[in-house]
Amino acid sequence: MAKILGLGGVFFTCKDVDTYRKWWADTMDVDITDWGTMEWKSDGKGRTMFSPFKKVSTYLEPSKKRFMINLRVSDVRTLIEKARKGGAKICGDVEDTEFGIFGWFIDPEGIKIELWQEY
Numbered sequence: 842m843a844k845i846l847g848l849g850g851v852f853f854t855c856k857d858v859d860t861y862r863k864w865w866a867d868t869m870d871v872d873i874t875d876w877g878t879m880e881w882k883s884d885g886k887g888r889t890m891f892s893p894f895k896k897v898s899t900y901l902e903p904s905k906k907r908f909m910i911n912l913r914v915s916d917v918r919t920l921i922e923k924a925r926k927g928g929a930k931i932c933g934d935v936e937d938t939e940f941g942i943f944g945w946f947i948d949p950e951g952i953k954i955e956l957w958q959e960y
Contacts, residue, residue, distance in 0.1 A: 847889040850878075851910050855950045864949050868927030869920065887913045887959055903932060904953035911955040917944040920956050924948075 855861045858877070865871040871879045890911065894900055901909045914920055918935055921944040925931050932945035932953065942958040 848891060851908070853908075853950075853952070861948075861950055864927060868929070869923055889913075901953050903930075904947055904951055906952055909953040909955055911957055914956045914958055917942045917956045917958040920944070921946065924954075929954075 862873050862877060862879075865879060866873050874880055901907070921931060921935060924946040929946040929948055932947060935942060935944040940957075941960055944956045946954050946956075948954050
């Protein structure tokens with residue numbers, strides 16, 4: 842039986858691709874491939890989600906985009922501080938929940954990024 846195995850990627854346009862890639866590489870230490878993508882190999886843990894929200898949801902605010910990117914990370918607090926130092930707008934406080942630790946920021950293209958540290 843055919844089935845979906847996980848999220849293959851998030852694709853979008855931006856004002857200045859080179860500057861955007863550089864921000865992620867310099868600020869968040871993300872490796873950029875030779876063809877310009879940001880990729881992470883599976884560590885065999887965690888989940889990848891595709892999660893729709895109601896049109897009236899405020900969860901993606903303050904971004905005006907119709908999507909948010911969730912990144913599974915090893916240390917939310919350290920990465921939020923790196924994003925802050927890199928000029929990102931931090932959204933609220935880091936939250937420790939039953940599902941893990943979460944933090945949010947708006948990246949240079951106005952996209953809300955959710956960092957998720959599983960227990």
